[in-house]
Amino acid sequence: MAHIVIIGAGIGGMPMAYEMRHMARKEDRITVVTNNPKFHFVPSNPWVAVKWRKRQDIELEVAPLLAKQGIACNTSGAQRVHPERNQVELGDGSLLDYDYLIIATGPKLAFDEIEGLGPQGHTQSICHVDHAQTAQEAWEGFVAAPGPVVVGAVQGASCYGPAYEFAFIMDADLRKRRIRDKVPMTFVTAEPYVGHLGLGGVGDSKGLLESALRERHIKWICNAKTTKVEAGKMYVTEHNDDGTPKKEHVLDFKYSMMLPAFKGVDAVFGIEGLTNPRGFVLIDDYQRNPKYQNIYSVGVCVAIPPVEATPIPVGAPKTGYMIESMVTATAHNIRAALDGQAPIRKATWNAVCLADFGDTGVAFVALPQIPPRNVNWFAEGKWVHLAKVAFEKYFMHKMKKGTSEPIYEKILMGAMGIMKLKDK
Numbered sequence: 001m002a003h004i005v006i007i008g009a010g011i012g013g014m015p016m017a018y019e020m021r022h023m024a025r026k027e028d029r030i031t032v033v034t035n036n037p038k039f040h041f042v043p044s045n046p047w048v049a050v051k052w053r054k055r056q057d058i059e060l061e062v063a064p065l066l067a068k069q070g071i072a073c074n075t076s077g078a079q080r081v082h083p084e085r086n087q088v089e090l091g092d093g094s095l096l097d098y099d100y101l102i103i104a105t106g107p108k109l110a111f112d113e114i115e116g117l118g119p120q121g122h123t124q125s126i127c128h129v130d131h132a133q134t135a136q137e138a139w140e141g142f143v144a145a146p147g148p149v150v151v152g153a154v155q156g157a158s159c160y161g162p163a164y165e166f167a168f169i170m171d172a173d174l175r176k177r178r179i180r181d182k183v184p185m186t187f188v189t190a191e192p193y194v195g196h197l198g199l200g201g202v203g204d205s206k207g208l209l210e211s212a213l214r215e216r217h218i219k220w221i222c223n224a225k226t227t228k229v230e231a232g233k234m235y236v237t238e239h240n241d242d243g244t245p246k247k248e249h250v251l252d253f254k255y256s257m258m259l260p261a262f263k264g265v266d267a268v269f270g271i272e273g274l275t276n277p278r279g280f281v282l283i284d285d286y287q288r289n290p291k292y293q294n295i296y297s298v299g300v301c302v303a304i305p306p307v308e309a310t311p312i313p314v315g316a317p318k319t320g321y322m323i324e325s326m327v328t329a330t331a332h333n334i335r336a337a338l339d340g341q342a343p344i345r346k347a348t349w350n351a352v353c354l355a356d357f358g359d360t361g362v363a364f365v366a367l368p369q370i371p372p373r374n375v376n377w378f379a380e381g382k383w384v385h386l387a388k389v390a391f392e393k394y395f396m397h398k399m400k401k402g403t404s405e406p407i408y409e410k411i412l413m414g415a416m417g418i419m420k421l422k423d424k
Contacts, residue, residue, distance in 0.1 A: 001027040002338055005088060005096060007078045007267065008104035009034035009062045011042055011320065012299030016104050016327045019404035021069050023331040025338060030070075033088060033096065035077025037062055039399060040129040043320075044392050046166045046356070049126050049135035049257070050173045058392070059129065060399055069402045078105070078267040083274055083292040088267075100334050103281050103297040107262035108269075114154055116229030117260060123229055124257040126166055135257060146179050147254030150234050152188035154226045156261030158315025159300075160189065160197045161355045163259050164209060164362075171216045172358025186251055187213060187220040188236055188258070190312040194220055195378075198317045199351060200307045200371055202364040203378030212357070212380070221249060223311050226258065234258075243311040262315065264301060276303045286343035287330040296334065298326035307370055321352035322369065324406055331404075356388040363387070 004024060006017050009032050017032050024030060039060045047053040063073040077091035081101070088096045109127055111118030119125055124135035149170060153163040167187050174180040191197070194213065195205035213220055223239040223246070234256060236249040263269070264279020273291030275281055280303035282289055287302075289295040300323075304316045325347040333343035351366040361384030367375035395407060 001025075001029065002099040003029045003031065003097060004100045004102065004334065005098040006030065006032045006102045006104055007034075007081075007088065008032075008106060008299070008301075009036065009039055009066075009073075010104070010106050010299070012106065012301075012323050012327065013102075013104035014039050014062070014065075014399055015324065015404065016102055016298055016330065017066060017071050018069060018402050019327055019331040020102070020334065021071055022404045023335045025335075028338065029072065031072040031074060031096065031098075032062070032066055033074045033076075033078050033090065034062060035075070035091060037075045039065075041392060041395060042127075042129075043162075043388070045126040045129060045132040046162060046169050048129060048132035049124070049166065050139055050169055051136050052169075052173070055129050055133050058396070060396070065399060065402060078265075080266075081268050081271065081274070081295075083271065083289075083295055086294070099294065100337070101295045102330060102334075103268060103295065103301055104299050105265045105267065105301045107300045108265045108279070110156070110261040110263045113156070113261060114226055114228060117154065117226070117258060121229055122231050122256070123234075124255070125260065126162055126257060127259065138255065142255040143174070143177055143179065145254070146174070146182040148252050149183055149185045150188055150251050150253040150256040151185065151258070152224070153190060153259035154261060155190040155224075156313045156315060157190060157259045158198055158262055159259060159317050160191060161317070161353055163187075163189065163257075165355045165357065166257055167218060168212065168216065168357035171218065185216075185218040187218050188224045188226065188234070188251070189220070189222055190224055190310075190314050191222055192241065192310045192312070192314070193222050196310075196314065197364075198307065198314050199366055199369060202351070202366045203376050205362075205364060205378045208362065208378060208380055212362075224249075225312050229256070229258075239311050241311055261313075262300065268301075278303075280304075285346050286333045287326055287347065288333070288343070294337075296330045298330055299323045302326070316369070317351065319351045319353050319369075320407075322347065322349055325350070328406065354384055354388045354391060356385050359385060361385045361388060 041058040044058040080089040125131035151167045195209040234251040238247045269279035281297035329345040329347040332345040351369040364378040
């Protein structure tokens with residue numbers, strides 16, 4: 001009998017637990033360690049922030065769902081991983097032994113790297129449902145007395161889709177309220193150009209997103225380094241393509257949401273051989289850590305190099321499809337290890353994304369994520385908005401039922417079907 005411990009109960013951790021239970025032997029124990037008793041569907045956070053969703057609509061109690069599948073749950077959280085001892089030090093000071101460890105924590109949000117950034121400073125966030133709830137409360141005050149908005153992602157960020165999503169969702173909500181004319185909007189991003197997305201662009205993402213911003217009267221600043229934020233003021237240095245400073249901006253705002261850079265969580269940060277200098281978990285082709293080969297990792301906490309060099313640091317995103325693929329590969333490879341066999345499954349590092357714009361949206365497929373690609377497709381339409389709503393319901397249903405059924409494969413098949421129809 002083996003004890004498999006999973007740290008994290010989010011979009012990576014919960015599917016990992018379900019799929020591992022499906023792949024493991026009956027006698028193997030599985031324990032999920034989390035510092036949050038509730039799962040929440042992160043892609044819906046932008047809707048929560050403008051009160052199109054209530055947080056309870058996108059939350060589920062973790063322990064009862066896991067118990068139905070015969071999976072133990074410890075909600076004291078992971079204080080520190082001790083890989084040389086095969087133990088996890090829990091938040092209550094106790095130690096949990098493991099035979100295999102899967103790190104699926106997600107990232108630590110590096111608000112502290114920029115003075116005044118984040119919910120404890122002067123900007124909002126949609127990275128966590130707690131932040132989205134705070135952003136919603138601020139939004140309610142803002143729409144009662146509107147003014148300038150600054151939205152985007154700071155240097156080192158690796159998730160740009162939600163920044164565009166939230167900019168367009170705010171625009172849609174303001175138009176519904178008939179106060180869009182009272183709100184100048186500026187999109188600030190570390191990307192070298194609009195639509196880079198940390199992927200070097202996908203299809204005509206640059207042209208389509210620039211057009212979408214123009215249509216909605218949203219100005220933009222690229223190659224932007226946010227240096228500090230004060231109450232109602234953001235200090236941004238715009239750079240040339242060679243990385244030299246081009247122009248200093250002081251942007252006034254009454255409401256701002258800026259995505260932060262990510263780094264590894266404290267439980268693993270600085271463990272030599274386990275993580276890189278930013279605290280992301282190092283893995284081989286089979287999701288295993290090269291030094292500690294009974295430790296695996298999936299999701300945003302995995303170390304992935306940038307797609308290309310950029311004037312201002314831009315990270316590579318880990319999209320839902322990629323995470324789903326990591327989960328499947330990890331479950332199969334741990335089962336192989338349990339059976340005394342070598343791992344053979346590799347994650348398919350493809351990017352598939354649905355980004356909602358409030359009443360329309362964009363979808364992109366990058367196969368593989370790092371160019372050159374076999375498929376490089378980007379499209380806009382109302383169908384994306386509808387697909388995103390349906391996806392939310394489907395994913396929440398999957399979490400309630402405890403199924404390991406892949407969802408992003410179906411999205412990819414649907415997108416490929418749309419591409420074939422357009423080709424005809």
